[in-house]
Amino acid sequence: MAHALVRAASTLVSTPVVPLVAIMLALAGCGKEVRSHLNEPYPKKLSVWKLFTGADLKPNRGVIPYELNTALFTDYATKRRFVWMPPGQPATYKSDDTFDFPKGTILSKTFSYPDSQGKERLIETRLLVSSSTGWVALPYVWNAAQTEATLDVNADPVEINWSSRNIHYVIPNSNQCKECHDQSKVTGPIGPKARHLNRDFDYPEGRFNQLAYWTRIGYLQGAPDHAPKQPVWDDPSTGSLDARARAYLEVNCAHCHSPNGSASNTGLYLTDLQTDPMRIGFCKTPVSAGNASAGMLFDAVRGHPELSILAHRMASDEPKIMMPEIGRTIVHHEGVELIREWLASLDGGCDLPRPTI
Amino acid sequence: MSKYLTLSLTLLLLSSCAKKEGIIAAGPNFEKDLQTALIQAKPGAVIELPEGTFNMTGTLSLTVANVAIRGQGIGKTVLSYKNQTSGAAGIQATGDHFTLEGLTIQDTKGDGVKINDADGVTIRKVRAEWTGGPNEKNGSYGIYPVKCKNVLIEDSASSGAADAGIYVGQSKNIIVRRNTAEYNVAGIEIENSEAADVYDNVATNNAGGLLVFSLPDLPVKGSRNTRVFNNQVYSNNTPNFAPKGNIVAKVPTGTGIIVMATHNAEFFKNAIHDNNTVNISIISYLSTGNPMNDPTYDPYVSAIYVHDNQIGAGGTNPAGLAADIIAPKFGKLPGIMWDGIVNAKDPDPHICIANNGDTQFLNYNAGGAFKKVSSDLKAHTCTLPSLTAIEIASLGTH
Numbered sequence: 001m002a003h004a005l006v007r008a009a010s011t012l013v014s015t016p017v018v019p020l021v022a023i024m025l026a027l028a029g030c031g032k033e034v035r036s037h038l039n040e041p042y043p044k045k046l047s048v049w050k051l052f053t054g055a056d057l058k059p060n061r062g063v064i065p066y067e068l069n070t071a072l073f074t075d076y077a078t079k080r081r082f083v084w085m086p087p088g089q090p091a092t093y094k095s096d097d098t099f100d101f102p103k104g105t106i107l108s109k110t111f112s113y114p115d116s117q118g119k120e121r122l123i124e125t126r127l128l129v130s131s132s133t134g135w136v137a138l139p140y141v142w143n144a145a146q147t148e149a150t151l152d153v154n155a156d157p158v159e160i161n162w163s164s165r166n167i168h169y170v171i172p173n174s175n176q177c178k179e180c181h182d183q184s185k186v187t188g189p190i191g192p193k194a195r196h197l198n199r200d201f202d203y204p205e206g207r208f209n210q211l212a213y214w215t216r217i218g219y220l221q222g223a224p225d226h227a228p229k230q231p232v233w234d235d236p237s238t239g240s241l242d243a244r245a246r247a248y249l250e251v252n253c254a255h256c257h258s259p260n261g262s263a264s265n266t267g268l269y270l271t272d273l274q275t276d277p278m279r280i281g282f283c284k285t286p287v288s289a290g291n292a293s294a295g296m297l298f299d300a301v302r303g304h305p306e307l308s309i310l311a312h313r314m315a316s317d318e319p320k321i322m323m324p325e326i327g328r329t330i331v332h333h334e335g336v337e338l339i340r341e342w343l344a345s346l347d348g349g350c351d352l353p354r355p356t357i
Numbered sequence: 358m359s360k361y362l363t364l365s366l367t368l369l370l371l372s373s374c375a376k377k378e379g380i381i382a383a384g385p386n387f388e389k390d391l392q393t394a395l396i397q398a399k400p401g402a403v404i405e406l407p408e409g410t411f412n413m414t415g416t417l418s419l420t421v422a423n424v425a426i427r428g429q430g431i432g433k434t435v436l437s438y439k440n441q442t443s444g445a446a447g448i449q450a451t452g453d454h455f456t457l458e459g460l461t462i463q464d465t466k467g468d469g470v471k472i473n474d475a476d477g478v479t480i481r482k483v484r485a486e487w488t489g490g491p492n493e494k495n496g497s498y499g500i501y502p503v504k505c506k507n508v509l510i511e512d513s514a515s516s517g518a519a520d521a522g523i524y525v526g527q528s529k530n531i532i533v534r535r536n537t538a539e540y541n542v543a544g545i546e547i548e549n550s551e552a553a554d555v556y557d558n559v560a561t562n563n564a565g566g567l568l569v570f571s572l573p574d575l576p577v578k579g580s581r582n583t584r585v586f587n588n589q590v591y592s593n594n595t596p597n598f599a600p601k602g603n604i605v606a607k608v609p610t611g612t613g614i615i616v617m618a619t620h621n622a623e624f625f626k627n628a629i630h631d632n633n634t635v636n637i638s639i640i641s642y643l644s645t646g647n648p649m650n651d652p653t654y655d656p657y658v659s660a661i662y663v664h665d666n667q668i669g670a671g672g673t674n675p676a677g678l679a680a681d682i683i684a685p686k687f688g689k690l691p692g693i694m695w696d697g698i699v700n701a702k703d704p705d706p707h708i709c710i711a712n713n714g715d716t717q718f719l720n721y722n723a724g725g726a727f728k729k730v731s732s733d734l735k736a737h738t739c740t741l742p743s744l745t746a747i748e749i750a751s752l753g754t755h
Contacts, residue, residue, distance in 0.1 A: 354646030
């Protein structure tokens with residue numbers, strides 16, 4: 001048993017075999033290693049998880065930073081993502097869906113803004129933990145001294161002054177976490193899919209492809225040599241306008257707008273794998289948009305961003321009109337511009353309805 | 358022995374009762390305390406709200422199953438969303454066996470209460486309203502279960518919705534009874550749903566009183582097995598204020614009941630009168646003029662049974678097609694109209710119309726350029742088997 005533990009730990013980190021004593025200490029909960037918590041009540045303090053060893057999110061051993069090709073827009077906040085998995089239990093690769101992660105996996109995402117001196121101010125760290133009852137979402141809010149973050153399932157908004165603008169930054173409550181992270185009412189990660197992770201990352205040991213690196217350190221099994229890859233939405237060298245726009249829509253919309261997401265009732269499905277033009281919104285009449293449609297007749301019209309409800313709702317910051325409904329309070333102008341440019345580039349249009357009968 | 362018995366009896370009693378989480382205190386922290394209680398609720402919880410008007414700034418959400426939110430009554434517990442700054446709906450619930458009871462929800466930016474993908478929904482004595490009256494900027498739906506199973510909406514009310522006041526969509530096994538819907542675009546609407554009983558409701562002063570619709574492009578297809586009976590549907594003459602582009606914007610002002618693209622619907626013992634365009638309208642989706650991109654969608658009506666209704670005056674000041682084409686051509690408008698559009702593969706859709714007093718009828722043959730119209734009811738003298746009553750077994754235990 002002890003031998004197996006030692007071997008598992010040694011595959012996790014590139015250092016030689018970890019002394020047994022250290023493992024025993026970690027198991028006892030008073031060591032320096034990351035410890036996952038699989039049951040309620042979850043730690044009130046982020047530091048109890050031991051994901052970070054320093055104030056500037058210096059990752060603990062086995063806590064691996066990662067990035068996505070195209071990421072969700074959250075009021076221009078900086079996001080830093082990390083994954084930790086229990087030793088010796090790699091995630092299983094899936095070509096389209098989120099990888100199958102072992103129990104105990106901790107995904108963390110920390111949101112921050114630079115302050116007026118350019119120093120990073122941490123706002124919140126969201127954990128997604130594969131607990132004994134399935135994935136749970138745990139929002140931790142950083143204190144002003146930046147020394148600790150505290151679990152708050154229903155935190156107050158934070159006023160941010162960033163880049164000479166004021167942002168009424170809303171920290172999602174744990175139900176709002178589910179609004180995006182639930183598929184058919186089962187909570188799960190969204191980001192860690194092959195096509196999102198398939199990119200290079202600057203690790204302390206050098207620059208490597210993330211899927212290859214995860215495989216090397218024992219965090220992933222079954223990855224093929226050529227995995228699917230999403231473009232970076234704002235980097236034309238990574239993909240066509242069409243591919244980048246579809247990537248943007250997938251990442252910003254499809255967690256709800258998919259057959260098992262919370263907007264499944266609309267029939268508007270925006271994953272980048274969707275091939276039915278009507279489901280992507282082309283010439284599709286709105287279902288429950290109400291006056292958010294602004295008098296427009298279709299979700300999306302080829303060649304006509306100005307007639308597309310999709311672009312209109314992305315360009316709004318009014319509660320009833322804006323999409324996504326939660327997760328942002330200001331408009332992502334560059335994202336709106338991408339979608340407008342994409343719609344304008346397409347040929348087609350839609351048949352107009354005949355007059356009212 | 359007797360000690361153990363007492364103890365186990367007590368335990369039994371405790372476990373069989375719904376757990377009351379206590380009343381949420383009125384005060385400056387009301388909204389936050391309520392949302393926190395909804396997040397931390399355990400199945401079986403009853404979350405009670407005090408009397409008073411409470412200023413809400415965001416959507417309340419609930420994901421836990423078998424939870425009841427209970428106020429002190431319509432007009433007594435009032436959640437006002439006039440100053441809502443985040444989210445669109447007032448209350449959003451996804452937990453199964455959800456109960457919402459005894460409160461008023463006012464002036465939400467989006468829908469009043471939206472229940473998504475739940476099995477077992479009870480809405481009782483709830484009023485969803487927009488206090489400024491009809492306005493296209495009002496939220497779309499007042500009471501809005503969608504993709505649900507086993508839905509009961511009773512003794513509730515909605516007014517001012519810019520789409521439908523009481524709306525059940527893409528759902529199955531539904532009872533809507535003893536509700537009042539007024540000053541909405543559509544009063545009560547059952548859409549893309551299966552097995553619904555709609556009875557003892559009042560729908561008045563809407564643009565359209567009561568709609569049974571099937572629409573294309575939705576994940577749940579078709580509208581079937583709906584009974585509409587003992588309702589009062591009158592004076593639905595409020596000018597349609599739906600935003601353009603929404604399907605309900607096409608409902609002609611002054612419509613009592615519309616049944617569209619639906620199979621197996623029975624309308625009986627309703628009192629329908631003084632709807633200025635038409636009291637009962639039976640149409641295909643083709644009549645909306647909207648293009649169709651959904652190859653799996655069936656736009657036609659079939660097996661519609663309209664019988665034993667009291668149909669009064671109506672059609673005296675029509676809007677839409679009835680005003681533009683039908684009235685000029687045929688003069689006085691009848692109480693029941695059918696667009697006559699049929700599936701070529703199924704030329705007899707079984708539109709049966711019986712015992713509706715001396716109400717006139719018109720098949721205006723919209724598919725045939727309004728030629729060869731017919732007001733002869735003999736072609737529709739038939740009966741259809743009555744549909745079975747809906748029973749809902751799976752509701753919350755509150």
